[in-house]
Amino acid sequence: MSNNGVSPAPVDKSLPPPARRPWLLAIGGLGILVILGLSLGLGLGLGLKHDDTSSIPDSSSLSPSSTSSPNATPTGAVLPGLAANGTAPALESWQLDTKREYVLDMAWNLTAPPQVRSYNLVITKGLGWPDGVVRDMLFLNGKFPGPLIEANIGDTLLVNVTNGLSDNSTSIHWHGLYQNGTNWFDGTTGVTQCGIPPGQSLLYNFTIENQFGTFWYHSHSGTQYLDGILGPLIIHAPEEAEVRKLYDTDRVVLVQDWYHDFSTVNLATYLEPENENTEPVPDNGLINGKNYFNCSSYGNDSGHTCYENSTYNVFNVEPNSRTRFRLLNTGAFAEFDFSVDNHSLSVIEADSTLVNPHPIDRGQIHVAQRYSVVFEANQSTATNYWLRMSMITFCFTGTNPVLNSAMTAVISYSGNTTIAPSNASVDWKDAYSVECHDLDPFNLVPARAMLPPPATKFYRVDFSFGIGDYQLDRAKVNGTIWSPLANTTTLQETVIGLNSGNASSWSVDEQVGGALPSNNQFVLGVSSTGVEVVDVLVYSLDEGGHPFHLHGHSFWILETGSGPFNWTNYYANLMPSNPDAVANPLRRDTLTINAFGWSVIRFVAENPGLWAFHCHIAWHMEAGLLMQFMSRADMLKTMDVPAHVIALCPSS
Numbered sequence: 001m002s003n004n005g006v007s008p009a010p011v012d013k014s015l016p017p018p019a020r021r022p023w024l025l026a027i028g029g030l031g032i033l034v035i036l037g038l039s040l041g042l043g044l045g046l047g048l049k050h051d052d053t054s055s056i057p058d059s060s061s062l063s064p065s066s067t068s069s070p071n072a073t074p075t076g077a078v079l080p081g082l083a084a085n086g087t088a089p090a091l092e093s094w095q096l097d098t099k100r101e102y103v104l105d106m107a108w109n110l111t112a113p114p115q116v117r118s119y120n121l122v123i124t125k126g127l128g129w130p131d132g133v134v135r136d137m138l139f140l141n142g143k144f145p146g147p148l149i150e151a152n153i154g155d156t157l158l159v160n161v162t163n164g165l166s167d168n169s170t171s172i173h174w175h176g177l178y179q180n181g182t183n184w185f186d187g188t189t190g191v192t193q194c195g196i197p198p199g200q201s202l203l204y205n206f207t208i209e210n211q212f213g214t215f216w217y218h219s220h221s222g223t224q225y226l227d228g229i230l231g232p233l234i235i236h237a238p239e240e241a242e243v244r245k246l247y248d249t250d251r252v253v254l255v256q257d258w259y260h261d262f263s264t265v266n267l268a269t270y271l272e273p274e275n276e277n278t279e280p281v282p283d284n285g286l287i288n289g290k291n292y293f294n295c296s297s298y299g300n301d302s303g304h305t306c307y308e309n310s311t312y313n314v315f316n317v318e319p320n321s322r323t324r325f326r327l328l329n330t331g332a333f334a335e336f337d338f339s340v341d342n343h344s345l346s347v348i349e350a351d352s353t354l355v356n357p358h359p360i361d362r363g364q365i366h367v368a369q370r371y372s373v374v375f376e377a378n379q380s381t382a383t384n385y386w387l388r389m390s391m392i393t394f395c396f397t398g399t400n401p402v403l404n405s406a407m408t409a410v411i412s413y414s415g416n417t418t419i420a421p422s423n424a425s426v427d428w429k430d431a432y433s434v435e436c437h438d439l440d441p442f443n444l445v446p447a448r449a450m451l452p453p454p455a456t457k458f459y460r461v462d463f464s465f466g467i468g469d470y471q472l473d474r475a476k477v478n479g480t481i482w483s484p485l486a487n488t489t490t491l492q493e494t495v496i497g498l499n500s501g502n503a504s505s506w507s508v509d510e511q512v513g514g515a516l517p518s519n520n521q522f523v524l525g526v527s528s529t530g531v532e533v534v535d536v537l538v539y540s541l542d543e544g545g546h547p548f549h550l551h552g553h554s555f556w557i558l559e560t561g562s563g564p565f566n567w568t569n570y571y572a573n574l575m576p577s578n579p580d581a582v583a584n585p586l587r588r589d590t591l592t593i594n595a596f597g598w599s600v601i602r603f604v605a606e607n608p609g610l611w612a613f614h615c616h617i618a619w620h621m622e623a624g625l626l627m628q629f630m631s632r633a634d635m636l637k638t639m640d641v642p643a644h645v646i647a648l649c650p651s652s
């Protein structure tokens with residue numbers, strides 16, 4: 001099949017993703033394996049998904065630019081939903097004007113004196129149709145997606161979050177920020193705060209120190225962020241002046257999967273017994289809060305109202321200019337392969353770590369990760385180009401007939417934003433991913449070296465999904481299925497516990513979860529009497545890739561692998577730190593743990609508090625895939641959690 005760049009189109013439906021539990025099927029009997037394998041049209045290659053390259057289709061058969069697609073927008077045709085005369089579609093009253101609000105001001109003063117920056121975020125519920133399909137969703141200040149929050153390093157952010165919902169509590173997590181000394185403003189329901197009840201507000205008040213770059217904020221109450229409670233958060237610093245030499249324009253690009261039902265509906269279905277971890281498959285995806293959806297995908301009896309005027313996002317760029325695109329995956333489940341036809345991209349930031357420019361044709365971004373890429377408009381101005389954000393559907397267990405996983409937006413040099421890219425817009429030949437994994441962290445070298453100090457502690461944690469008749473669909477971290485504490489937080493319980501007669505059972509560098517009022521908490525004390533440098537070997541006993549996020553820290557990625565862990569290598573090269581082995585590894589806050597793989601991460605546990613460490617796939621976190629590190633018990637003992645934060649908990 002030729003890659004003629006004609007149009008975005010669904011991934012070839014004749015090639016369904018393989019089942020995600022081949023090993024389980026094998027346990028269930030070879031007969032079942034064969035029958036299922038054949039019924040999926042994949043034959044016996046199925047059982048060897050992870051290492052049988054012969055079953056991996058070549059990139060052209062997965063290409064989004066298949067000419068056979070029924071949904072094809074013909075070359076040079078007017079893009080769906082747009083007027084032929086080039087008039088930009090009107091904004092709905094609830095749509096954030098991302099063309100204005102997500103373009104950063106290059107005149108922003110990077111060296112302004114530290115100041116207080118205040119924002120208001122009011123959460124409400126209403127009807128929205130980001131891709132034309134009308135649904136209940138949640139808004140921030142009446143808009144979707146959320147406003148850009150910006151500050152300089154050293155500034156204090158005051159964000160007044162008001163819960164305008166009638167029936168649910170909320171909280172906002174500042175993804176990637178250290179909250180050093182303000183753990184109670186980390187925004188994690190059941191860990192650092194109780195939810196803000198309907199009608200109430202919480203003023204988040206914290207100072208940003210020792211970090212800058214691309215972050216985001218989102219609700220950390222259940223799956224609420226999936227319904228719209230999310231937005232970008234950018235921290236500037238004097239160091240940005242140097243990196244600004246690489247680009248002329250700086251803009252935010254949110255990419256996410258999108259569902260046409262309220263998240264709680266999908267969550268209930270997912271958590272039903274005997275569902276074998278079949279995550280809800282997205283109905284569509286969004287780029288900066290919008291995308292095209294072909295309404296005729298739904299029959300008349302679908303129960304969905306769909307407006308035919310949805311359209312792709314169009315990014316205008318000046319010819320010969322360079323743009324920093326700050327890509328953020330703000331979705332629930334899907335990892336994306338991203339690329340721009342005819343243009344290679346230069347990666348300069350991973351999460352909030354600036355890296356030496358690393359050229360790629362196509363990259364991968366998993367849930368909650370960020371990459372800044374520099375895009376140079378150095379190609380012909382005669383056509384528009386596809387920006388491709390293709391969901392890695394091989395990581396989905398189920399299928400969804402309405403999903404066009406090969407999402408696109410348009411990049412236009414000419415300002416003519418109405419026409420589809422021509423044949424001259426050509427997709428890269430590089431293969432699309434067939435597994436959920438990260439851009440190789442060992443190719444991303446931090447621009448500012450920060451060498452990891454030698455580890456003083458080592459912990460191993462294993463995670464897996466309990467499956468089978470009695471296991472429901474729950475995830476376990478060392479056997480513990482997380483669910484948030486009700487009416488209290490692990491932070492509050494810890495402070496009380498450390499001050500109780502039972503204090504010694506809390507002040508230990510090991511699991512303290514047993515002391516909590518619920519057996520659903522796996523809490524690991526890692527630094528009871530001072531700063532410790534902590535190595536964690538995270539071991540996956542599952543066949544999917546899981547993007548793990550550590551709150552309150554950037555961690556170093558020391559080693560990744562699969563199969564048995566090599567202790568000889570660990571003791572020889574990583575602990576005590578061998579400068580040659582661990583020199584300047586990538587630091588980030590969200591890392592994909594590969595299928596049946598492991599990673600060793602290192603962090604400095606100097607930041608007092610309870611820090612969630614969890615898979616950021618929203619369905620998996622709700623299934624229990626969350627643990628916590630308890631840092632600096634000695635400081636936690638005297639931590640003054642503000643009374644108005646404690647007062648959010650109903651029982652107090």
Ligand SMILES: *[C@@H]1O[C@H](CO)[C@@H](O)[C@H](O)[C@H]1NC(C)=O
Pocket residue numbers: 070071072073080294295296297
């Ligand atoms: C939407 O789908 C229908 C039915 O497959 C097709 O006829 C139509 O051309 C599609 N519309 C667009 C704009 O792609």
Ligand SMILES: *[C@@H]1O[C@H](CO)[C@@H](O)[C@H](O)[C@H]1NC(C)=O
Pocket residue numbers: 083084085086087
């Ligand atoms: C372009 O077309 C749209 C829809 O047909 C119309 O509403 C708009 O007024 C037109 N704009 C101009 C400048 O002609």
Ligand SMILES: *[C@@H]1O[C@H](CO)[C@@H](O)[C@H](O)[C@H]1NC(C)=O
Pocket residue numbers: 084085086415416417418419
């Ligand atoms: C965009 O291109 C189309 C097709 O060539 C043309 O009809 C339209 O007038 C152009 N619009 C603008 C704003 O240049």
Ligand SMILES: *[C@@H]1O[C@H](CO)[C@@H](O)[C@H](O)[C@H]1NC(C)=O
Pocket residue numbers: 089090091092307308309
């Ligand atoms: C799309 O169509 C719906 C229903 O007619 C209308 O309410 C909405 O304003 C339209 N949106 C745009 C951007 O034209």
Ligand SMILES: *[C@@H]1O[C@H](CO)[C@@H](O)[C@H](O)[C@H]1NC(C)=O
Pocket residue numbers: 109110111112113
């Ligand atoms: C930025 O702030 C610094 C410190 O207040 C000031 O000296 C400088 O003039 C400002 N720069 C601009 C461009 O406003």
Ligand SMILES: *[C@@H]1O[C@H](CO)[C@@H](O)[C@H](O)[C@H]1NC(C)=O
Pocket residue numbers: 120160161162201203
């Ligand atoms: C936060 O916003 C709410 C709603 O506008 C307001 O009632 C409240 O006084 C504000 N709180 C602070 C501390 O400004």
Ligand SMILES: *[C@@H]1O[C@H](CO)[C@@H](O)[C@H](O)[C@H]1NC(C)=O
Pocket residue numbers: 125165166167168262264
């Ligand atoms: C509130 O939560 C309940 C149950 O968790 C859910 O059914 C409902 O849709 C949610 N409403 C909002 C506005 O989030």
Ligand SMILES: *[C@@H]1O[C@H](CO)[C@@H](O)[C@H](O)[C@H]1NC(C)=O
Pocket residue numbers: 178180209210606607
């Ligand atoms: C956290 O705060 C402590 C005490 O002020 C300081 O020593 C440490 O460097 C800070 N860590 C980070 C990552 O900001």
Ligand SMILES: *[C@@H]1O[C@H](CO)[C@@H](O)[C@H](O)[C@H]1NC(C)=O
Pocket residue numbers: 158203205206
């Ligand atoms: C924010 O926190 C700082 C430090 O605790 C405190 O001094 C300040 O009064 C707080 N600001 C508001 C508006 O509450």
Ligand SMILES: *[C@@H]1O[C@H](CO)[C@@H](O)[C@H](O)[C@H]1NC(C)=O
Pocket residue numbers: 459460461462478511524
């Ligand atoms: C987690 O479980 C693994 C496997 O049983 C074990 O080796 C490890 O020590 C446990 N980790 C902790 C912190 O208890």
Ligand SMILES: *[C@@H]1O[C@H](CO)[C@@H](O)[C@H](O)[C@H]1NC(C)=O
Pocket residue numbers: 486487650651
């Ligand atoms: C939490 O508090 C609410 C309101 O006081 C109460 O109805 C509920 O039963 C409590 N839940 C638990 C698990 O204690």
Ligand SMILES: *[C@@H]1O[C@H](CO)[C@@H](O)[C@H](O)[C@H]1NC(C)=O
Pocket residue numbers: 566567568569570572
């Ligand atoms: C384990 O690591 C050591 C030291 O790096 C190396 O010599 C050895 O070959 C490794 N063993 C395996 C099984 O890879």
Ligand SMILES: [Cu+2]
Pocket residue numbers: 545546547615616617620621625
């Ligand atoms: Cu996961």
